[in-house]
Amino acid sequence: MANYLKEIMVPGTNEAYAINPLFKDVTMDKNLYEGVLAFRAFLVHLYDFLYLKGNEYDNSKKVAHEYENRTTLSVYYPFLHYVRTILMNIGYYGKSDDNSNSLICENNILVDKLSVTKNLECLQFLTNCGICINGIDLNDKKQNISNIKTIKITYPKDPIMLTGLKVMAIAETDYGTLVNQDIFLRCDYRIMKKERTNELTIVQDTIKPLTADVRDFILQLHHRYTDKGFTCIVEIKGFHIYIKYCYKRKDLWGINASLNNGYHINVKPTKTDEYADTIKTFSPILQELIVKGYGCGRKREIIGHCDGGCRGIPISLNDSVLSLRNDIVTWFDQEVSCLQKK
Numbered sequence: 286m287a288n289y290l291k292e293i294m295v296p297g298t299n300e301a302y303a304i305n306p307l308f309k310d311v312t313m314d315k316n317l318y319e320g321v322l323a324f325r326a327f328l329v330h331l332y333d334f335l336y337l338k339g340n341e342y343d344n345s346k347k348v349a350h351e352y353e354n355r356t357t358l359s360v361y362y363p364f365l366h367y368v369r370t371i372l373m374n375i376g377y378y379g380k381s382d383d384n385s386n387s388l389i390c391e392n393n394i395l396v397d398k399l400s401v402t403k404n405l406e407c408l409q410f411l412t413n414c415g416i417c418i419n420g421i422d423l424n425d426k427k428q429n430i431s432n433i434k435t436i437k438i439t440y441p442k443d444p445i446m447l448t449g450l451k452v453m454a455i456a457e458t459d460y461g462t463l464v465n466q467d468i469f470l471r472c473d474y475r476i477m478k479k480e481r482t483n484e485l486t487i488v489q490d491t492i493k494p495l496t497a498d499v500r501d502f503i504l505q506l507h508h509r510y511t512d513k514g515f516t517c518i519v520e521i522k523g524f525h526i527y528i529k530y531c532y533k534r535k536d537l538w539g540i541n542a543s544l545n546n547g548y549h550i551n552v553k554p555t556k557t558d559e560y561a562d563t564i565k566t567f568s569p570i571l572q573e574l575i576v577k578g579y580g581c582g583r584k585r586e587i588i589g590h591c592d593g594g595c596r597g598i599p600i601s602l603n604d605s606v607l608s609l610r611n612d613i614v615t616w617f618d619q620e621v622s623c624l625q626k627k
Contacts (some may be wrong), residue, residue: 287336289544290328292494293526295473297325303479307460311452316445317477324449325389325472327440331414335365342410354543355523367396368407373469375438376454379447386444387604388451390436402426415442440450448473452477464520471521484517484528491526492602493540502610503540509614510537513621532624538617541596550606551597552618553579556623567612574598575616 304317311317343364349356358366368552371394379388379577395404397621404422412418422428440446449472456476468476475482489509492500507530511517514539515530538552557564557575564575579594593599600606600613 286356286365287332287339289524290470291332293491293524293542294328294471295327295475295490296493297472298474302477305479308455308477310454311448311455313486316448317452320448320450320452321472321474321477322449323443323446324453326443327414327446327450333477334410334414338410338413339364342406349545349614350460350591351446351545352440352591352596353545354525354527354541354596356544357523364407364410368402368410369470370396371404371407372411373454376447376450376452377449377458379438381447381451385437386447388438388447390438392433392436394436395430401428401430404430414584416440424508433492446621460521462479464522466522467524484519487519487545488517488528488540491528491540495548495602496604498607499604502607503602505587506538506614506617510617510621526532532621535624537620537624539597540602541599546593546596546599550600550602550613552600552616553597554620559623560619563615567616568609571609571612571616574600 297530299318299322301318308317343362345361345363347361349361356362358369374394375388375390378393379390381388399407405421405426408418408421409423412423417439418436419434419439421430438447453469453472455472457466460476461468464546465473465476467473474585475487485507488503489500492503495503497573507517508531513532515532516529517585518529518536520527524544526542527539528541529536531537535555536553538550540548554575564572567575575598577598579596579598581591581595583591588594600609606613
């Protein structure tokens with residue numbers, strides 16, 4: 286999970302993008318840019334530390350279904366969920382001091398339903414990531430934390446990080462949507478832009494971990510089918526990034542990034558019977574996928590069990606896809622031709 290979070294973080298930028306007026310009250314523009322970059326660097330450090338030490342903290346026994354694309358932190362990674370909650374509370378409720386070098390908080394940054402011990406464990410984890418916490422004894426497991434009135438948060442390594450922490454906490458809490466979630470842990474600064482980020486930029490950001498040749502192929506597909514009238518729609522839910530290409534109301538194909546299933550294309554063809562002869566010219570691998578079809582595996586007699594078919598026909602986005610690229614384009618073009626006839 287730590288590695289996956291690093292992969293799906295929005296790439297940092299030094300671009301002086303225009304800030305949405307909704308965020309102007311947080312800080313001056315220059316500090317906001319620097320703060321977001323510093324917060325992103327902090328998250329990378331946190332994920333690296335989580336990768337090394339996470340097993341010492343999280344002992345959740347629940348395992349996601351193998352075909353599940355969305356990841357619910359509170360269910361599968363509760364420790365990280367509570368660390369995120371406390372971090373977001375610090376950013377959202379903390380008051381900046383005069384020079385923005387610290388955030389002054391109350392005990393509402395802690396998680397009510399957690400024991401004192403678990404709250405302190407989360408805070409100690411954050412101190413191991415470089416955050417300094419004053420006003421609470423991190424070793425006193427018998428204290429009444431409800432009596433704590435003031436907690437001072439600093440980050441000596443780069444104090445401007447607290448500005449980024451605050452603005453990203455506000456971004457997720459106040460401006461996250463049902464189809465744009467997990468802004469905070471992805472450090473998705475794009476929500477703060479005055480101008481809406483175009484879909485091509487999001488596609489480029491999403492496929493950045495892939496090899497150069499695979500990225501080129503995806504971008505060729507993007508341009509080819511948006512030029513043919515397809516609408517590109519981005520949905521981010523439960524750390525699952527789904528970019529779908531729709532012709533009118535029908536989504537034909539999409540790009541997926543998820544923890545369990547990695548990076549893949551999924552395809553939902555509906556007219557394969559109309560170009561069966563063309564399919565016979567495809568690579569045997571692609572023919573087999575198309576013949577198998579998609580849909581709920583439990584309802585398909587030849588399958589009889591869940592096989593992830595509800596996602597469509599999956600094609601992994603590694604270098605093996607390059608040998609199929611011409612067949613994939615032909616396949617999609619045939620579907621487009623049938624859809625346009627209809």
